[in-house]
Amino acid sequence: xxxxxxxxxxxxxxxxxxxxxxxxxxxxxxxxxxxxxxxxxxxxxxxxxxxxxxxxxxxxxxxxxxxxxxxxxxxxxxxxxxxxxxxxxxxxxxxxxxxxxxxxxxxxxxxxxxxxxxxxxxxxxxxxxxxxxxxxxxxxxxxxxxxxxxxxxxxxxxxxxxxxxxxxxxxxxxxxxxxxxxxxxxxxxxxxxxxxxxxxxxxxxxxxxxxxxxxxxxxxxxxxxxxxxxxxxxxxxxxxxxxxxxxxxxxxxxxxxxxxxxxxxxxxxxxxxxxxxxxxxxxxxxxxxxxxxxxxxxxxxxxxxxxxxxxxxxxxxxxxxxxxxxxxxxxxxxxxxxxxxxxxxxxxxxxxxxxxxxxxxxxxxxxxxxxxxxxxxxxxxxxxxxxxxxxxxxxxxxxxxxxxxxxxxxxxxxxxxxxxxxxxxxxxxxxxxxxxxxxxxxxxxxxxxxxxxxxxxxxxxxxxxxxxxxxxxxxxxxxxxxxxxxxxxxxxxxxxxxxxxxxxxxxxxxxxxxxxxxxxxxxxxxxxxxxxxxxxxxxxxxxxxxxxxxxxxxxxxxxxxxxxxxxxxxxxxxxxxxxxxxxxxxxxxxxxxxxxxxxxxxxxxxxxxxxxxxxxxxxxxxxxxxxxxxxxxxxxxxxxxxxxxxxxxxxxxxxxxxxxxxxxxxxxxxxxxxxxxxxxxxxxxxxxxxxxxxxxxxxxxxxxxxxxxxxxxxxxxxxxxxxxxxxxxxxxxxxxxxxxxxxxxxxxxxxxxxxxxxxxxxxxxxxxxxxxxxxxxxxxxxxxxxxxxxxxxxxxxxxxx
Amino acid sequence: xxxxxxxxxxxxxxxxxxxxxxxxxxxxxxxxxxxxxxxxxxxxxxxxxxxxxxxxxxxxxxxxxxxxxxxxxxxxxxxxxxxxxxxxxxxxxxxxxxxxxxxxxxxxxxxxxxxxxxxxxxxxxxxxxxxxxxxxxxxxxxxxxx
Numbered sequence: 001x002x003x004x005x006x007x008x009x010x011x012x013x014x015x016x017x018x019x020x021x022x023x024x025x026x027x028x029x030x031x032x033x034x035x036x037x038x039x040x041x042x043x044x045x046x047x048x049x050x051x052x053x054x055x056x057x058x059x060x061x062x063x064x065x066x067x068x069x070x071x072x073x074x075x076x077x078x079x080x081x082x083x084x085x086x087x088x089x090x091x092x093x094x095x096x097x098x099x100x101x102x103x104x105x106x107x108x109x110x111x112x113x114x115x116x117x118x119x120x121x122x123x124x125x126x127x128x129x130x131x132x133x134x135x136x137x138x139x140x141x142x143x144x145x146x147x148x149x150x151x152x153x154x155x156x157x158x159x160x161x162x163x164x165x166x167x168x169x170x171x172x173x174x175x176x177x178x179x180x181x182x183x184x185x186x187x188x189x190x191x192x193x194x195x196x197x198x199x200x201x202x203x204x205x206x207x208x209x210x211x212x213x214x215x216x217x218x219x220x221x222x223x224x225x226x227x228x229x230x231x232x233x234x235x236x237x238x239x240x241x242x243x244x245x246x247x248x249x250x251x252x253x254x255x256x257x258x259x260x261x262x263x264x265x266x267x268x269x270x271x272x273x274x275x276x277x278x279x280x281x282x283x284x285x286x287x288x289x290x291x292x293x294x295x296x297x298x299x300x301x302x303x304x305x306x307x308x309x310x311x312x313x314x315x316x317x318x319x320x321x322x323x324x325x326x327x328x329x330x331x332x333x334x335x336x337x338x339x340x341x342x343x344x345x346x347x348x349x350x351x352x353x354x355x356x357x358x359x360x361x362x363x364x365x366x367x368x369x370x371x372x373x374x375x376x377x378x379x380x381x382x383x384x385x386x387x388x389x390x391x392x393x394x395x396x397x398x399x400x401x402x403x404x405x406x407x408x409x410x411x412x413x414x415x416x417x418x419x420x421x422x423x424x425x426x427x428x429x430x431x432x433x434x435x436x437x438x439x440x441x442x443x444x445x446x447x448x449x450x451x452x453x454x455x456x457x458x459x460x461x462x463x464x465x466x467x468x469x470x471x472x473x474x475x476x477x478x479x480x481x482x483x484x485x486x487x488x489x490x491x492x493x494x495x496x497x498x499x500x501x502x503x504x505x506x507x508x509x510x511x512x513x514x515x516x517x518x519x520x521x522x523x524x525x526x527x528x529x530x531x532x533x534x535x536x537x538x539x540x541x542x543x544x545x546x547x548x549x550x551x552x553x554x555x556x557x558x559x560x561x562x563x564x565x566x567x568x569x570x571x572x573x574x575x576x577x578x579x580x581x582x583x584x585x586x587x588x589x590x591x592x593x594x595x596x597x598x599x600x601x602x603x604x605x606x607x608x609x610x611x612x613x614x615x616x617x618x619x620x621x622x623x624x625x626x627x628x629x630x631x632x633x634x635x636x637x638x639x640x641x642x643x644x645x646x647x648x649x650x651x652x653x654x655x656x657x658x659x660x661x662x663x664x665x666x667x668x669x670x671x672x673x674x675x676x677x678x679x680x681x682x683x684x685x686x687x688x689x690x691x692x693x694x695x696x697x698x699x700x701x702x703x704x705x706x707x708x709x710x711x712x713x714x715x716x717x718x719x720x721x722x723x724x725x726x727x728x729x730x731x732x733x734x735x736x737x738x739x740x741x742x743x744x745x746x747x748x749x750x751x752x753x754x755x756x757x758x759x760x761x762x763x764x765x766x767x768x769x770x771x772x773x774x775x776x777x778x779x780x781x782x783x784x785x786x787x788x789x790x791x792x793x794x795x796x797x798x799x800x801x
Numbered sequence: 802x803x804x805x806x807x808x809x810x811x812x813x814x815x816x817x818x819x820x821x822x823x824x825x826x827x828x829x830x831x832x833x834x835x836x837x838x839x840x841x842x843x844x845x846x847x848x849x850x851x852x853x854x855x856x857x858x859x860x861x862x863x864x865x866x867x868x869x870x871x872x873x874x875x876x877x878x879x880x881x882x883x884x885x886x887x888x889x890x891x892x893x894x895x896x897x898x899x900x901x902x903x904x905x906x907x908x909x910x911x912x913x914x915x916x917x918x919x920x921x922x923x924x925x926x927x928x929x930x931x932x933x934x935x936x937x938x939x940x941x942x943x944x945x946x947x
Contacts, residue, residue, distance in 0.1 A: 676841040680833075684849040688936060691856045695943050756905045756917060758839030765843060766921040766928070770901050773924075774886055777931040781879045784935035788876065791942045 002060035004074045007044055008124045011037050015117035022110030030109040031099035037117065038091035041124075045084045052078045052503040059130065068133075069191050075130035078503020082342065083127035083251075083258055085500070086349050090250040091120055093478035097357055098242035100474040101364060112152060112240070119145035123251050127258055132181040132191045139177065139219070142252050143170040149247060150239040162235035165570070169232045173222025177259075180215030183208050184266075197265050197510070204269060213267045216259065217276055224256025226314055227284040230307045231566050237299040241360030244299060249306045249356055250349040257310065257345060260317045261508045268321035268511075278318030278417075278432070284311025286435040289442035293449065293550075294557040298359040298369040301446050302352065305395065308439060309348050315436075316341035316410060319417045320508065335509060337413030339521050342504045344406035346496065347394065347489065351403055354482035355391040355450070358384055361475055362454060367465030371449070376459030381470045383480070385455040390483040394490065396447035396543070397440065397536065402489035404536075405523055411436065411532040437535055444543030445550070452547075493523035598719060605722045612729060621736040631672060639665045647720075652697050660690045677761040812861060819861035826854035834929055838917075844925035848932025855937055864944050875937040882930025889924040 014037050022030045048058060057077040064072045076084070095116070102109060122145055125138030143166075151163035181191070187203040188196040196203075203209055220226075225233040236248050247253070260277060267273045288308025295301045320338030361384050362377070363369045378385045390401060397407030414436045417429075461467070470476075489496060502521045506513055513519070527533065546553075562568055588599075612618060642661040649655040663686035670679035747760055747768060757763035765773050830850035837843030858867050893902040905919035 677843070677846065680841055680846050681849065684846065684853050687853050688849060688856055691853075691860065692940060692943070695940060755903065755921070756838075756919060757921070759837060759841060759843070761841075762837040762843035762925075763921070765845065766925050767903050770890065770903075770921075770924060773928060774890060774901075777886060777928055778883065780935045781883050781931055784879055784938040785876065787939050788942045 004060050005062050007041055011117035012121035015114045018113045019110040029099050029104045030113055031095055034113045035095045038088045042088040042092055048081050052081050070133045072134050073130040074128045076128055077507045079261055079507035080127050082500050082504045087123045087251050090353055094242045094246040097478040100472050101242055101360055115145050115148045126255050130192050136178055140174045146247050146252055149243045150236050152240055159238040162238040166232040166236045169222050169229050173219040176215040177219030180212040183212040216263055220256035220259040224253050224310045225307050226280050227287050228566050231570055233307055234300055234303040237303050245353050245356035249352045257313050264508050265510050274318055274321045278315045281311045281315025281318055282432055282435045285439040289439045292446040293442055296370050296372055302355055313341050313344050316413055319413050322417050335519055338505050338508050340406055340409035340413050342501050347402040347406050350482045350485045351391045351394040354387055354479040357479035358388045361471040365471055366468040371453035373460055373463040374454045375457040378455040380468050383476050387479045387483050388451050390486055392447040392451050394486045396444045400490045401486050405493050408532050411535050440539045441542045444539055445546050448547045497521035497523055601719050601723050605726050608726050617733045620732045635665055635668055656693045815861045819857050823854045823858055844928035845932055848929040851933050852936035875934045878930050879934030882927045882934055886924050886927025889920055
């Protein structure tokens with residue numbers, strides 16, 4: 001346990017007290033207490049900046065499950081620190097924003113902040129863990145907290161739908177990652193990311209290595225809403241806007257990017273990694289921006305825009321992998337893609353965060369986010385308008401804002417890699433820059449759309465549910481901080497280059513450093529008249545033309561058949577899944593005890609007989625059998641005849657008594673074999689259960705209490721005969737062959753020394769195998785409660801009477 | 802049905818025998834519980850024997866009588882037993898030894914003389930309570946349901 005562990009777990013620990021604060025101090029907005037946490041953390045993490053700048057990393061270890069190699073190891077390097085600062089920094093702003101966004105009187109703030117703090121811990125854990133299992137744990141916790149936050153207004157049907165969708169898709173990815181972790185750790189023998197990287201050479205050629213790669217990418221793509229898994233993000237917009245700004249644009253959706261960046265050192269040598277990451281990313285960029293234009297909801301546009309921007313960063317990370325395949329060439333040329341990825345990641349957090357907050361302000365003050373109803377708000381909300389303006393211009397890649405710089409670098413990276421003859425790209429390498437440019441053009445179009453439709457044009461106050469006015473200052477401060485960052489970074493990008501970008505890039509591309517290379521980050525606004533500048537001009541002019549002609553071609557979107565849309569496919573899959581499982585459930589679960597018993601015994605017979613056959617266990621030795629006495633023969637005969645007569649018994653009472661006879665006979669066997677504990681237990685159990693049976697049968701409905709002859713069923717007779725045969729075979733087999741020596745000797749030797757006991761059976765129960773007993777009594781207790789609830793709370797009417 | 806008429810059958814022998822046999826069974830159960838560590842017995846058997854004593858009362862009289870004699874909610878007894886068992890097992894963690902490590906020592910107690918005290922007995926008490934609680938919960942719920 002170190003301070004860093006404390007820092008990661010601080011939010012979730014504080015969240016334990018939040019409901020109390022929300023209840024006890026209803027006059028103070030709970031957000032003010034919560035705000036302390038991210039502010040403290042941001043100052044804590046920024047102290048590491050000088051360290052990571054000089055290439056240091058910080059680790060701390062807390063043993064958790066050492067026997068399985070699972071320790072909570074924190075690892076903070078440039079990449080981790082960048083994310084930690086994003087999480088805590090944006091987190092502070094979002095919490096501040098939420099104080100003014102969420103009404104303390106109307107909303108249940110306690111739950112909101114508990115989920116938010118839970119997410120903060122989860123996200124910090126993801127980016128600061130070195131152990132893959134711990135990483136996975138936090139990864140799933142982000143999915144869960146995201147689920148809870150999307151469903152925050154759970155009384156809305158769309159919220160529940162969106163929450164379920166995001167949960168299903170991201171958890172699917174998480175499970176894929178768990179598979180990837182299992183493969184990777186089996187190959188390398190370690191769960192640590194750094195140790196896996198160290199033993200990379202020995203595992204790279206393995207056939208399963210590629211499968212692990214795909215599984216990890218599946219996790220990253222689902223989390224970062226990459227095509228075709230992007231469909232959950234637009235529906236996640238049902239969450240309160242602070243959540244959308246925080247989880248679904250600035251942090252959680254970037255966990256996928258983090259995963260790709262973090263595992264780049266391990267996987268990037270594979271060409272498949274390069275292909276998958278860059279092509280999925282670039283297509284997502286294109287697809288997201290294309291779909292953003294057809295949205296009418298401000299947050300919908302921003303959601304698709306986020307998808308597209310995530311695709312951009314993803315593709316840059318993929319293109320950056322090319323750096324590892326080049327030895328002779330200038331590394332600087334290839335590292336630029338990775339530099340651009342990290343740079344754009346920061347930029348995107350600033351401008352998209354501010355845009356989401358702006359959308360929230362518009363929603364809060366006008367009551368709608370539909371751009372068809374908005375318009376002309378510029379005079380009423382000048383500050384929000386400025387925020388929107390700067391944010392969108394940066395997103396569209398217009399100088400002098402930070403988005404322009406990273407967009408330029410993106411184009412450079414795309415051009416360089418597609419122009420090279422790496423992986424025989426030239427044949428179809430042209431697709432990459434084309435998709436990049438088309439995507440950027442549409443980005444430009446929807447950027448204009450956001451500002452023009454909201455703040456300019458004709459005012460339509462009659463369509464607005466509220467009279468619009470400027471937001472309170474508290475709601476404006478967080479987006480203002482973000483847009484001032486947009487401007488500052490735009491003007492002085494090199495403030496970041498050595499402090500945040502270079503250490504992060506070094507963490508993504510350690511191979512370059514190991515090979516003696518150096519990573520130089522220098523970002524400048526002006527590169528001279530080159531292809532990138534030319535492309536930017538093309539993007540702007542094409543964007544303007546497309547925007548002007550938008551009414552003419554927007555109807556094209558409706559031409560797309562609904563049946564092929566991914567959302568439709570998802571819904572159909574879900575519906576069909578539910579139908580199929582209902583059908584299977586209805587056929588299998590008949591509600592009759594006898595059919596369940598047939599299943600259970602049928603499977604027991606099949607499984608055990610197959611196992612006996614497969615293990616060739618049909619060999620029976622007779623020599624260990626001791627001599628048989630007359631008592632035993634008599635008892636066996638009693639046992640068999642009573643068991644057989646149960647099946648022919650006509651009255652229930654007779655069968656209960658016969659059942660008791662078998663039980664007492666078995667108890668007598670225990671007496672003969674000198675097992676007093678067992679005999680005692682068996683006797684009492686038999687007594688109590690006969691009493692129970694009588695009680696139950698007395699309570700049974702009168703109709704079925706009639707004496708009737710149960711018709712002979714061949715199938716049931718066969719199953720019961722087979723069960724008898726199986727049990728006999730198992731008993732004989734276990735007697736005749738032993739795969740390992742019995743543990744009985746250990747118990748006999750140690751019962752007095754270790755447990756200070758004299759009765760071995762009881763010592764085993766409470767001490768040696770106490771865990772078993774603990775779970776057995778837990779099951780017993782559950783069964784008791786189950787019977788209680790079943791009888792006390794059963795539905796009256798219908799079945800009974 | 803002729804339920805009401807059946808209620809007051811004249812089982813004098815059973816009823817009077819029960820009234821003192823129950824105590825003997827109950828004492829025997831206590832003995833079994835404490836003797837368990839060295840001779841046959843233990844929490845599980847002790848619990849069952851106790852439950853059978855209660856069942857005997859139930860058979861000889863009826864549920865209302867049992868209610869009156871022992872006004873317990875057996876669900877709570879089950880829960881209490883679970884709690885004792887889990888706490889005993891996790892108590893070991895406080896002493897920095899693995900979950901479920903038992904401890905024992907010998908003490909000179911008044912009346913008993915030199916006695917071995919063992920944390921396993923606490924765990925066994927949990928088992929005892931769960932067994933009694935569950936058995937009685939089941940029997941009572943089924944018996945009471947109408």
